[in-house]
Amino acid sequence: MKWITLSTSDQLDTIYASDEIVVLFKHSTRCPVSSMAKRSLEFDKELIPAGTKFYYLDLIANRSLSNKIAELWNVQHESPQILVVKEKTCLYNVSHQDIEMRELIKFL
Numbered sequence: 001m002k003w004i005t006l007s008t009s010d011q012l013d014t015i016y017a018s019d020e021i022v023v024l025f026k027h028s029t030r031c032p033v034s035s036m037a038k039r040s041l042e043f044d045k046e047l048i049p050a051g052t053k054f055y056y057l058d059l060i061a062n063r064s065l066s067n068k069i070a071e072l073w074n075v076q077h078e079s080p081q082i083l084v085v086k087e088k089t090c091l092y093n094v095s096h097q098d099i100e101m102r103e104l105i106k107f108l
Contacts, residue, residue, distance in 0.1 A: 028080060041101050
């Protein structure tokens with residue numbers, strides 16, 4: 001699975017303006033539930049349609065970006081959390097143990 005590191009506000013602005021569907025994974029490197037969610041996603045990576053972009057946000061290093069995600073797509077901050085977004089619309093948003101590849105791919 002190829003993660004794209006999300007580390008700048010400019011990246012978020014580009015995603016917000018794009019008509020491409022992308023996945024944003026907000027991960028706390030200090031949280032065992034978050035680590036389990038990440039492993040679960042990686043285990044089912046063969047389900048990902050070709051060309052889908054998966055962004056990885058390290059919440060510990062970039063909390064301000066998580067806040068910006070919450071603001072831009074009008075979602076409550078949670079960790080771990082996954083969002084499927086297209087332009088200004090959040091198509092799918094779940095957190096914690098509800099993060100499952102088989103569910104999120106329905107929105108890709």
